[in-house]
Amino acid sequence: MIVATTEQPVEINVDDLMQFVFKAVEEVGATLNTALVVMGDKLGLYQALAGAGALSPAELAERTGTAERYIREWLNAQAAGGYVTYDPDSGRYTLPPVQAAALADPDCPAYLPGFFQTALGSMIDSPKITEAARSGAGFGWHEHVADVFEGCERFFRPGYNANLVSAWLPALDGVVAKLEQGALVADVGCGHGASTILMAQAYPNSTFVGSDYHAGSIETARRRAEEAGVAARVRFEVAPAGGYTGTGYDLVTMFDCLHDMGDPVGAARHVHSTLKPDGTWMIVEPAAGDRTEDNFNPVGRAYYGFSTLVCTPASLSQDVGLALGAQAGPARIADVTGAGGFTRFRRVAETPVNLVYEVRP
Numbered sequence: 001m002i003v004a005t006t007e008q009p010v011e012i013n014v015d016d017l018m019q020f021v022f023k024a025v026e027e028v029g030a031t032l033n034t035a036l037v038v039m040g041d042k043l044g045l046y047q048a049l050a051g052a053g054a055l056s057p058a059e060l061a062e063r064t065g066t067a068e069r070y071i072r073e074w075l076n077a078q079a080a081g082g083y084v085t086y087d088p089d090s091g092r093y094t095l096p097p098v099q100a101a102a103l104a105d106p107d108c109p110a111y112l113p114g115f116f117q118t119a120l121g122s123m124i125d126s127p128k129i130t131e132a133a134r135s136g137a138g139f140g141w142h143e144h145v146a147d148v149f150e151g152c153e154r155f156f157r158p159g160y161n162a163n164l165v166s167a168w169l170p171a172l173d174g175v176v177a178k179l180e181q182g183a184l185v186a187d188v189g190c191g192h193g194a195s196t197i198l199m200a201q202a203y204p205n206s207t208f209v210g211s212d213y214h215a216g217s218i219e220t221a222r223r224r225a226e227e228a229g230v231a232a233r234v235r236f237e238v239a240p241a242g243g244y245t246g247t248g249y250d251l252v253t254m255f256d257c258l259h260d261m262g263d264p265v266g267a268a269r270h271v272h273s274t275l276k277p278d279g280t281w282m283i284v285e286p287a288a289g290d291r292t293e294d295n296f297n298p299v300g301r302a303y304y305g306f307s308t309l310v311c312t313p314a315s316l317s318q319d320v321g322l323a324l325g326a327q328a329g330p331a332r333i334a335d336v337t338g339a340g341g342f343t344r345f346r347r348v349a350e351t352p353v354n355l356v357y358e359v360r361p
């Protein structure tokens with residue numbers, strides 16, 4: 001088959017073309033499933049299916065107070081995608097145990113609804129990002145729909161629950177002993193405060209200051225701290241990373257936010273000036289390799305997507321606009337910390353989605 005392009009004819013194999021088309025069909029199905037997973041999450045469909053055995057659409061609709069015709073269509077889409085199983089004889093659908101853990105158990109480290117929620121929120125804002133890409137303008141984190149913030153919190157929290165206290169903090173030199181004795185900790189770019197509250201619960205002798213430039217997130221973080229019963233030892237403030245208050249910190253933490261900042265080097269300088277001389281800066285960043293091609297895998301693909309729609313525009317919306325991107329990789333993060341005055345940089349832990357660095361003056 002010969003296809004004429006504007007430049008010159010190029011020969012294309014029809015089988016290869018159809019293979020690519022069918023890959024695209026699968027991806028369109030997967031894209032639509034993002035909205036369907038959020039729908040199932042918000043309507044309580046996964047919760048109702050979990051452990052319930054086989055249910056008909058009418059039974060699921062009745063248990064969730066929803067309309068049967070919508071639920072039947074939703075279940076068929078879920079079955080076609082392998083999220084539920086379907087028994088043609090009974091016309092009933094089952095949520096298998098693995099899917100139930102990942103979709104209906106917020107305590108599962110692999111709990112996924114938040115991932116889909118933040119992805120859907122990012123896509124809702126995509127027309128604005130498309131326009132920004134014409135001009136090079138930024139689009140602030142705070143300008144997104146609430147699903148981006150809430151989904152981010154719900155996606156990251158299970159990973160922090162599974163790793164922060166058991167693996168990441170113990171990987172830092174001498175930090176756990178200080179936290180147990182009573183340390184002063186700043187959690188910068190804390191969003192809804194999931195990491196701040198988790199650390200406060202684990203280390204009752206320590207005091208925590210969570211900060212974020214987004215006022216709406218700080219309001220939620222304060223509410224979460226009240227609900228968790230740690231508000232007396234956790235103070236939240238609205239502040240950019242280059243201007244949070246206090247000095248003499250034993251530990252400064254940044255979870256999945258350094259690359260979102262317009263001026264990460266300025267932030268690094270501020271961290272340096274607020275840390276004790278023997279203090280530690282812990283940076284958690286998305287898992288990434290240094291070379292672009294290192295990140296051509298499913299995790300890298302998802303992060304490049306988020307980076308295009310959320311992280312890069314967020315950084316470009318702020319002063320300096322360095323725009324590290326969500327796949328900056330260890331070498332660029334090390335450069336940023338060095339430019340901020342730090343002399344020691346060490347990768348101390350990793351998960352399939354995160355890298356953890358210990359940075360010291």
Ligand SMILES: C[S@@+](CC[C@H](N)C(=O)[O-])C[C@H]1O[C@@H](n2cnc3c(N)ncnc32)[C@H](O)[C@@H]1O
Binds near residue numbers: 241
């Ligand atoms: C991906 S979210 C991570 C939030 C939180 N650390 C977590 O792990 O759930 C990135 C956060 O960085 C914050 N942020 C972006 N630029 C900032 C800046 N210059 N100073 C402080 N916070 C900033 C955003 O408001 C947002 O809450």
